[in-house]
Amino acid sequence: MSDLLQRALHSHVPYSRPSTPIAHEHQIGFVGLGAMGYMMARNLANDREVGSVPILVWNRSVSKSEALQKELGEGKIRIAQNVEQIARECDVIITNLANDAVVKEIYQKFSDALKSSQPTGKKTFVETSTIYPSLAGELDRLITSNPKLHLITCPVFGTPAVAEMGQLLIVMSGDYLAKKEIAHLFVPAVGRKVIDLGGNLEKAPTFKLIGNSMILGTLEVLAESLTLAEKSGIGSLPVLELVKDLLPAPAIVACADQIAHDKFDGSVGFAIDGGIKDAAHIRHLTAEHNSPMPVIDIAHQHLITARAIHAKQAAQGKENFKTLDWSGLVAGPRVAAGLDAFDSQKHANVVRPEKIDDDE
Numbered sequence: 381m382s383d384l385l386q387r388a389l390h391s392h393v394p395y396s397r398p399s400t401p402i403a404h405e406h407q408i409g410f411v412g413l414g415a416m417g418y419m420m421a422r423n424l425a426n427d428r429e430v431g432s433v434p435i436l437v438w439n440r441s442v443s444k445s446e447a448l449q450k451e452l453g454e455g456k457i458r459i460a461q462n463v464e465q466i467a468r469e470c471d472v473i474i475t476n477l478a479n480d481a482v483v484k485e486i487y488q489k490f491s492d493a494l495k496s497s498q499p500t501g502k503k504t505f506v507e508t509s510t511i512y513p514s515l516a517g518e519l520d521r522l523i524t525s526n527p528k529l530h531l532i533t534c535p536v537f538g539t540p541a542v543a544e545m546g547q548l549l550i551v552m553s554g555d556y557l558a559k560k561e562i563a564h565l566f567v568p569a570v571g572r573k574v575i576d577l578g579g580n581l582e583k584a585p586t587f588k589l590i591g592n593s594m595i596l597g598t599l600e601v602l603a604e605s606l607t608l609a610e611k612s613g614i615g616s617l618p619v620l621e622l623v624k625d626l627l628p629a630p631a632i633v634a635c636a637d638q639i640a641h642d643k644f645d646g647s648v649g650f651a652i653d654g655g656i657k658d659a660a661h662i663r664h665l666t667a668e669h670n671s672p673m674p675v676i677d678i679a680h681q682h683l684i685t686a687r688a689i690h691a692k693q694a695a696q697g698k699e700n701f702k703t704l705d706w707s708g709l710v711a712g713p714r715v716a717a718g719l720d721a722f723d724s725q726k727h728a729n730v731v732r733p734e735k736i737d738d739d740e
Contacts, residue, residue: 392573395560406565409436409470411463411486412509413444415648416536417476419543420508420570422448424474425456427569434458438466464493467503472565474506479657480515483507491522494529504558505531510592510654512661513582520581530558533581535588536571539634540648546570553577553584586665593662593676596655596706598627599635600679603710606639610727611717616640638707642724646703652690655706656683682712689721 410421417439425435425448438460439445449457460466466473467490477483490505505523507516516533523531532554542548548571552559556579563574577583602623609619616639623636638644646652659680666673686708693699700722711721720726 393563393567394574394576395556395563405433406471407433407436407469408565409438409460409466409473410476411438411466411473412476412478413437413439413448414476414478415540415650416538416543417508418444418448419540420474420476420536420548421457422452423543423546423569424565425452428456436460436466436470438463463489466490467493468497468499470503471501472504472506472562474508477509478654479509480511483509483511484515484518487519487522494523494526499526499528502528502530504562505529506534506562507531508534508536510535510588510658510661511585512664513585513589516581516585530555531581532558532562533584534562534566535584537588537591538571539631539650542630543570547572550574551577551584551587554579554581589658589662589665592658593673595631595635596659596662596679597673597675598632599707599709600675600682602632602636603639603682603707604713606636607710607713607717607719610714610719610724616724635707638705639710640724642700642722644705644708644722645701646705646708647701649705649707652683652687652704652706652708655709656680656687659683679709682709685709685715686711686721689715693722 408424410417410424413421421435421437428435434454434456436458437445437448442459445457445459449459460469463486473490475483475486477486487505487507494503505519507519511533516531520531523529532552534550534552534554536543536551537549538547546569550563550566550571550573552563552574553576559574559576567574575587577587606616606619609616620636620640624633627633638649643649659676662673662676663680666676683706686704689711690699690701690704690708694702708722715721
């Protein structure tokens, strides 16, 4: 590859490339093959040179690991028998998990495995989940008691569709050399750009929650505006076109499109449980720093409302989606306005009351 092309590919990596080649090829391990993790692991495996060692993967549901191996082949994907195997065999261990409790559980297993089998070489743990910042310190205490073990926090911004295209925005904090190594592993295979927030492991998770507060706050405003459009007789489609003109950011347009067309399938989007978890983390962060965010308080309530309505429908066998996407929070504004929670086709039947003349 020419030097010019090399520089172009890595222009969004804030670290120079290593001056000398690594002594051996990294054995990469990946834990957590959900909607995001599956795409990230697949892109990493596809980016490896022909003949490279396969990526070792583990997921609580082994069917996800088997699906990825079937898709890419045994030459690119190897399935671990357990989490401990990942910790013992891999040089780079990447985690992408659902919530803080699962993250802590997995890292405790990593720690226990490495205490019983002391590593002889360097290992870098890359935590890409959305977690509360203080958890980073707990993970650090579990992992880095051995000087050969390093942890970096590395949350990512983007939907599964963005992950599939390798266009995630990557945020990093932690040990400089570890970040440098992982940045060149992740770009351009997994993401398009790295933002370095220094050595404090809590900075990247904090940044991720701030970013998610912007996305969730915008989602709440879109939900309220599109509901008003339906209730006032304008309809959501003209407002969707307005969003495309006024707020053409892909994430915003995608959220508006989901609401306007009732695309609330959380299996292909961001499941509502994750949205509620993130909203709770953001509210905790705002309380900790005395920095109120009322829109997140409201969005949190609407997410819970949507989940409750969906759970009732599921209990009756009437749900349209097995897992609800967080854009389903529009159920809150819709129900408050007297509309159907998830079926905008029923909104066409809404009849605005006639204005009464005071003289009559």
